[in-house]
Amino acid sequence: MSTTAAVAPIAFTRGVPPIEAIPFRELAVHTQAALLEQPAAMFQYAPIARHRGDAVLRALIGQAHDADADAVFVTNGSLQALDLLAALALRVGNPEVWVEAPTYDRALSIFRRHGGWVSGVALETDGIDVEALRSRLGHGVPAFLYTIPDFQNPGGVTMSEEKRRALAELAVHYGFRIVEDTPYRELRLRGASPPTLRELAGPEHVITIGSFSKVLSPGLRVGYVVADAQTSLDLASLAEDTYLSPAPLAQAIAARSLASGLVAENVARIRALLGPRHDHAVGAVREGLGDVLLAVPDGGYFLSIRLAVAAGEEALLRAALDAGVALTKGSAFFACAQPDDEVVVRLPFQALSPQDFADGVRRLGLAIESLPRS
């Protein structure tokens, strides 16, 4: 691989938005407007009554989810929301957390850090394996089930409406809570969105996590939870005991961006940017690596592929780096050990030009070929 070792590796790693997807000029204008309107409040602690978050922002998020503003809690990015939720849910009682296999690696580590006993339920091309879930529920329920129903990270899979209805029924019947994480939901490139799990099973059974990171700006660090009034208040209390006060300016900028239509405009802009990238990426994988996709996503950031690699994951990651392509460790997306000779590789397509993505796939192909076959 000496011909490629000297060039910068192509990064199939983090799910960072491309800079073209962040409307930073408009965000600067909203920042100025917020500072003009409430100059002092932006730099003071939020009043205690506002620890659930900016009132205007919570009302707007509530409207979008058919929820009361009091059911909404806004925090420093959606990972912080997940951390607080896990701390709250796993403080006492049932430690079991069920997740899709594979799922978001940072969610796994948060659940474990808070004492969760995490186990996976297989992810199929149309979402979680509902029959496997049903048979497990015969033996007991989890504290909560964590799912990313739209354009899943890392699988790219969207849960079908049929499976959503079945999952919602199971949650109601067996009495457990679903945490649905929806950062990519609005980045749909074709087709119509199935209903959310909240719409199907209601706030007694579903806690929805959302984020402005993929639709507006990750640097703002604004994420939110839509639940019920009591859960929102419990989260705000725990947040107050953890970081005292939200950041008023960031939340005011998010509120202005929602109210003015900037978020909606920006989502349209991102779709126009990601559409061609998605199609080229799917084509490049099929052409270069064959029939290895876990799913053809209709949106979001991620493709994932499953490869038979006799030499194992470590060897593949090293060979890939030698060939000039950096990969994330796919095994980190699984709650339990995977077969040694089967490797899942996540290929984020959102931040790479079609040319770079195709180059990365070509290099990955060379890396695979360089490994011993058995």
Next chain:
Amino acid sequence: MSTTAAVAPIAFTRGVPPIEAIPFRELAVHTQAALLEQPAAMFQYAPIARHRGDAVLRALIGQAHDADADAVFVTNGSLQALDLLAALALRVGNPEVWVEAPTYDRALSIFRRHGGWVSGVALETDGIDVEALRSRLGHGVPAFLYTIPDFQNPGGVTMSEEKRRALAELAVHYGFRIVEDTPYRELRLRGASPPTLRELAGPEHVITIGSFSKVLSPGLRVGYVVADAQTSLDLASLAEDTYLSPAPLAQAIAARSLASGLVAENVARIRALLGPRHDHAVGAVREGLGDVLLAVPDGGYFLSIRLAVAAGEEALLRAALDAGVALTKGSAFFACAQPDDEVVVRLPFQALSPQDFADGVRRLGLAIESLPRS
């Protein structure tokens, strides 16, 4: 108390800066400058290499503490820093945390939430009771000792240089870590600051926590830890697993405010504001309630008083509210139960006019008189 029940109560509660202590116009100018210089970076995730915080800000904080920038970790307010530190220190091994009695109530609840076994060492008028500490150390050491050496919350006490030297020697001799929390240190109204514990015992034994909340702006939510390079990196990793990325804009504003001299100017302005409030407050307490002060602070936000109240704390808090003055529960500042008939009351003077403070003390006096004597 029917004559006062209808008026708004005077709040001897939170340690929130008065709005005159926040230079919000200058902060708005720095915000604009940061957005002009790095428009895109302010709204994107911080690069992974920056998860310890803004490079300029870390270098400036490091300079002020005679530390390398790599020893500095910047986070969303100093309470978040304390939360991450407690999580890290109490993850495995020794669960013992020693604190001053009384100490900051939110620190107590953070240590307990992370599984700490918290116990108090008496706070004297010149700082922690070093002899009591020495005799406890004969039986074992804590995971860390938490102290607020300057203008302590709630006591208003500053640890003398002599006690600092003794404490530093004990930490070195017995091999335990000190966490020194210094949000009020720069708000000294008279006299010279004793050395920090970090200066006396070094970064192997002392972790320093600082904040911009009391010297610049609480709404920015920027606090920091000065430790050693490894601790700073460990904190940054845990932060990344908790909230993914710092907020670039808030940290850039703090960096510009430090570099431009705004922080230093603002500290001078705050001292000029707080000096007369402090003196009037001390006078009002002595005149209205007698010799009840735990200490006469030379700076910071807080006076605290100890009252003999046969009827107990709950009765006093109720009577105070009836008399038109809201108090914080003093017993929450203690790791262990206090005598029923002895009540500690914190009287923050930073945000009240001399007239309001004196009125509050007068109402508190009426409340005390209204209670049964035995």
